[in-house]
Structures are given as structure tokens and as C-alpha cells.
Amino acid sequence: MDNRAIGYLDSGIGGLSVVKQALKQLPDEQVYYIGDTARMPYGPRTSDEVKKFTWQLADFLMEKDIKLLVVACNTATAATLDDLIKYLPIPVVGVIQPGVDAASQVTESNNIGIIATQGTVNSMAYYDGLKKINSDFHVLQLATPTLVKIAEQPEKNELTVNQVVTKVLLPIKASGIDTLVLGCTHFPLLAKFIQEAVGEQVKLVDPGTSTITAVAQILDDFKIRHESTNGQKRNLDKYFTTGDQKTFDLLAENWLQISNLNVQHVSIVGERLISVK
Template structure:
């Protein structure tokens, strides 16, 4: 009997659900196992050693489900831990930084790209390195936004507080000829309305979710490991912290993507 191995997706909290939604849209037959480390979010202010340890711990937990691929849907963990995780498992590991950088370089006309992310991601300069590898003369304007992730984890997407927080953090970036802005944290697409209002409609917002899902699809197709079952997959969602807000946000964000698909919600003993 054919066993359908899942795609494992991990994040510091609910942010990676933006990647899950796109994977589900592009690859509706694939089973997803998602781990949101809501007990220890946000990762951005933490040391690289802490982020490395958390990521290793989650991967060790997810490996028991025999995934055929791991997607690190957290920019901070991608920047800090992806190379280490790739060397420790014998399945493909995909991050979210390179796909986002490729999308931005393909979109920019001015050659000036903005990047917003957590303190850890911005400190790592991972996006600047990835962007300049693709286009050596690109101008990169980076800004850490440490107050964004807590807003999202509370489900506070569209309040006056949200707009004011976004304006205070990135309003000054309008001084530069930025024509596309990389949302360098998978939590940030939840704040798209406020970010777009602050930056203006002429600035394209680049979420790495779509490009990451394309990369997942291409790798699985190349390895001939795309799901072949005609049955609906049963997805599994784990969070390490209090599950009520996690489940509420997941249901709101994924919407029709999980309305007709069986879902199992679990709180594992980790974190």
C-alpha cells in the first residue's frame, strides 16, 4: 500500500501558516504537518544559539512523522539554522529567504528593495546577502520591526494600534525609492493592509510564501514524490503554547483551504 509522507512545516508561531496556505493552494493533495512554537515566540530577539536549539528540537520532533521534506517557514530560523538542519537530515530542507529574494529581484524596477523582519533576521543580513548574490548593485534598505510579531500572535491585525505601530516602525522608509518591500517574516502578511497603507499602493509587498510553495512543488516533482492519492489528506497542526488563539487564527487565515479537509489539532509536550 502506498504511504503518503507529509510535508513538515515549522515556525515560531502562526506566521508559517501563510506558507501553509500557499502550499495547500498549489498542492492540495499534499498532507501538511505544521508546528508553531507559540510557547517561545518571538524568535527575533533571541540569540542565534537559542534559535538553533529550538529549531533542532522541533525538527527532531517532526521527524517521527517521516516527512519527505521540511519547510522552515520562519525567516529567523532560516537565517540561523537552515544549513545545520540540512546537514542533519536526509530529506530536502527549504527556507523562505532565497525564494523571497528571487521574487523581489524579479519585481523591482528602481533597484531599491526594502526588507522588514525580526531583529534576528535583519541582524543576520541574510536577505542582503541573498539579494546581492542575485543582483550585485541592488540597494537594500532594511528595518527590524520587533513589535509586529506580538501583534499577530494576539490576532491584532487591523486595529488603530496596528496602524500606528506599523507607521512608527517603517514610515521613514518612504524616503527611499523603494518599489518593492520584502515581508521578511512570515507573520507580516497578516499586517498587509496596514503596511500597504503606510508604504503606499505603488510599493509591491513581497511575501515569500508563494515562491516557497513553488520551490516545494518543483523539488517534489523533480524527485517524483508528489502525492498520488485521490483521497483528501488529513493535516496535523501542533502548537507548543496555548491552543485557542492559535486555532482561531489558523481557521481565519486558512479559511476555505481547510473547510473541506480533515484537520487534527494537537499540543505536543515540547517547548
């Protein structure tokens, strides 16, 4: 039994799509989440920048004494996961391999699409992972940074969003894929628009779902699940943002469908992140 929190990090609010799955699959586990909204998006940044920022987020969560870290950002996973696994004294889970595994099991035609940030596309992490499983997979990657910006907007005009998403995904729709990996954790927030744009015949894969399944297995393997006793509820979830607290709060509450979230602002001071009560 281990009642410490699970930590989640992302460049912004996208990782909340992974948290949403965690709240469904692991309702007894406490959540500590940090979104680096002041410096998002990570996609256009250099690998060194992404590594630096990701380590700052990880160190911040480690100071909170988390028991497991979920890198709930595809760009950060591609750039930093191996180092985090090597150097942190706790289990670390990324979102790419679970997404690769899920897509490989879902596709029937072996034609798989990936939409992601430019950084994730450049890393070739999804492409290489899928090809390693089956060299016959035909993998089409498309960088869609516009979708990240749309997902981070607190106010969305559905007609405008639908038009933009449809235009951005025209190459995907024309490609003949049967499976599309939402290779950025922001994209499940736009899932209904993406599904409409590519057609109902295309199966969408949200790596967040299989990521939390992997987390559950690790909790069991390491015997670190939270166990309630005498009906005791788990501790309060905590959310941190380097950006505007009110904007983050609005987006998070809308997506998670939870009111009165405990959201705190975090200041970037030199190489460290400092909580501001």
C-alpha cells in the first residue's frame, strides 16, 4: 500500500486527457498535475529545450514526493522518457508506447495515421515503434500544431473549430487509413471534431486510455496502489500551472467536469519551479 500521489506533467492542459482516464480507471489514486502553460507549445522547441523544461516539471513533482510519474505529453515523452526512467528512483510511464501498442491492435488494414506536434513527428517515435511491431504497417505522420492552439483556447466557436479541423486533416482523410492515433494529449479534447473530419470509418486511438492501463499494471507490480481503509477517501487532487491560473482552472473544469479544482500557480525562478500559494 502506498498512498502517495501519482504525478502527471504536460506542456499545457493536454495531459488532462490522461488524467481523465486515470479518474475513471484509478479512482482511488491521488493526482498531482502540472501544466507548463507559460511555455507551451513544446512541439516547435528544440529537443534540448524540451528536455530542460520536462526535467524542471519532473523535479517539481518529485519534491511533492510522488510515487510514480506519468509523462502525459508526447513531445516530452519522445525527448526525455529514457533519461527520466534512467535517473529517477520511481517508475516512469510515457504515452507513446501505449499508443503504439493500441494502434497495432486496432488496425485491420495496416494503414495507420499519426497526428502530433512537429517535435513528436520529427522524433519518429510512433513511426519506429509501429514499424518495429510490424514492418508491413503503412504509417502516415502529420504535424498539426494548429490543433494544439485550438485545444488550449478557453472559448471555442464550434463551427470555426470544425472548419479548421476539417481543413487541417484533409491529407489524413484522403490517405485511406483505418486507424488514427491522437499523438498529442491535447487532441482528445477535440475528438468529436477529428472524428467528423476523418469519417466514422476511421478508428481513433487515444493513448491516454492504454497509458493508464499500463500505470495500473505497474501499481500492482510494485505493490504501490492506494488502498482505502474504513471508507477513507483519498487525499485532494492538486493541479499546478506556470501560466494563468484562472484560464487553466476554466479549461480543466470544463474538460474534467469537476468543479472547485485545487489549482495553484507556479513561478519559473531560474532553473526551478516554485509554488505560489
